[in-house]
Amino acid sequence: MKITKLTTYRLPPRWMFLKIETDEGVVGWGEPVIEGRAKSVEAAVHELSEYLIGQDPARINDLWQVMYRGGFYRGGPILMSAIAGIDQALWDIKGKVLGVPVWQLLGGLVRDSIKAYSWVGGDRPAEVIDGIKKLREIGFDTFKLNGCEEMGIIDSSRKVDAAVNTVAQIREAFGNEIEFGLDFHGRVSAPMAKILIKELEPYRPLFIEEPVLAEQAEYYPRLAAQTHLPIAAGERMYSRFEFKRVLEAGGLAILQPDLSHAGGITECFKIAAMAEAYDVALAPHCPLGPIALASCLHVDFVSRNAVFQEQSMGIHYNKGAELLDYVVNKEDFNMKGGHFAPLNKPGLGVEINEQLVIERSQQVQDWRNPLWRFPDGSVAEW
Numbered sequence: 001m002k003i004t005k006l007t008t009y010r011l012p013p014r015w016m017f018l019k020i021e022t023d024e025g026v027v028g029w030g031e032p033v034i035e036g037r038a039k040s041v042e043a044a045v046h047e048l049s050e051y052l053i054g055q056d057p058a059r060i061n062d063l064w065q066v067m068y069r070g071g072f073y074r075g076g077p078i079l080m081s082a083i084a085g086i087d088q089a090l091w092d093i094k095g096k097v098l099g100v101p102v103w104q105l106l107g108g109l110v111r112d113s114i115k116a117y118s119w120v121g122g123d124r125p126a127e128v129i130d131g132i133k134k135l136r137e138i139g140f141d142t143f144k145l146n147g148c149e150e151m152g153i154i155d156s157s158r159k160v161d162a163a164v165n166t167v168a169q170i171r172e173a174f175g176n177e178i179e180f181g182l183d184f185h186g187r188v189s190a191p192m193a194k195i196l197i198k199e200l201e202p203y204r205p206l207f208i209e210e211p212v213l214a215e216q217a218e219y220y221p222r223l224a225a226q227t228h229l230p231i232a233a234g235e236r237m238y239s240r241f242e243f244k245r246v247l248e249a250g251g252l253a254i255l256q257p258d259l260s261h262a263g264g265i266t267e268c269f270k271i272a273a274m275a276e277a278y279d280v281a282l283a284p285h286c287p288l289g290p291i292a293l294a295s296c297l298h299v300d301f302v303s304r305n306a307v308f309q310e311q312s313m314g315i316h317y318n319k320g321a322e323l324l325d326y327v328v329n330k331e332d333f334n335m336k337g338g339h340f341a342p343l344n345k346p347g348l349g350v351e352i353n354e355q356l357v358i359e360r361s362q363q364v365q366d367w368r369n370p371l372w373r374f375p376d377g378s379v380a381e382w
């Protein structure tokens with residue numbers, strides 16, 4: 001079997017799907033994208049295709065190494081996301097050829113279901129509480145919300161109070177019936193992260209995510225030393241070589257590699273195993289589409305240290321399309337009591353509505369993340 005063609009589709013809300021075709025008619029789908037830089041990743045996918053056309057799609061390990069090491073320069077969000085989506089599509093092909101789901105190829109299930117959590121949007125406490133109430137009705141008991149708005153390197157006690165007040169009201173409204181993680185989104189600098197974490201501790205968030213940016217990762221062990229709250233990070237780390245450094249330095253309790261950014265299933269399976277060796281939990285990052293989510297689930301179901309799975313149903317970024325719009329077998333993603341079941345169809349287990357993908361790709365607009373500024377005009381992290 002040989003790879004014959006790679007086709008990319010940029011799609012609403014901010015996704016990109018990749019279709020890899022073979023000379024025997026088996027087709028694989030992947031989701032290579034960096035949110036806000038889809039065209040850059042698209043160019044990288046097509047540049048990498050010269051290593052792939054004419055090759056045997058079954059040799060995933062070798063093709064991965066060629067794409068990673070073959071260019072001398074490697075790593076980073078663009079290249080690793082391109083490799084990630086290609087890798088997902090190759091696993092999809094392998095599973096379809098062999099007639100088994102990807103989790104079967106990775107050694108088989110370690111669990112029967114995996115807990116999912118849901119984002120809750122809203123700027124005011126009342127909106128957040130309302131959002132949680134609605135999500136509880138469909139079975140979720142675990143949530144994630146932004147920990148604060150933009151935050152200066154040194155900021156006011158008013159900003160801290162606003163963040164704490166939201167969280168206090170959520171705990172008061174629901175007690176211990178729900179759990180929630182707080183995502184600082186890399187928008188907080190180390191001096192304020194120290195203060196915020198301390199002030200938020202009494203409300204027992206499940207974890208604090210990206211308390212500072214990945215490029216300030218040396219703060220993770222220092223922040224961890226001052227709090228008992230689990231610290232999570234990893235959505236902006238792109239290979240096991242980056243994860244190696246944070247695991248070695250200590251401090252993170254939860255790793256959040258993104259299956260569409262960190263080299264795909266091949267790489268994240270290894271990252272998960274590295275995390276297990278350090279007694280660190282796995283919670284793959286996934287605010288993306290159905291192929292990315294399926295890839296996460298296959299790794300979750302073979303990784304003992306996987307604890308919960310992010311997913312983008314109803315997430316505030318999904319403007320113009322919802323998680324399962326392009327999926328034919330929507331029922332396979334049905335959750336029971338806030339848990340996903342293994343995807344049992346061959347390959348990734350996502351049947352793509354290709355006609356709709358082609359249609360919607362023709363009217364796509366480039367998604368960009370908001371650019372925030374402080375009142376003095378300087379750029380704030382979003």
Ligand SMILES: [Mg+2]
Pocket residue numbers: 183185209210235
């Ligand atoms: Mg995050």
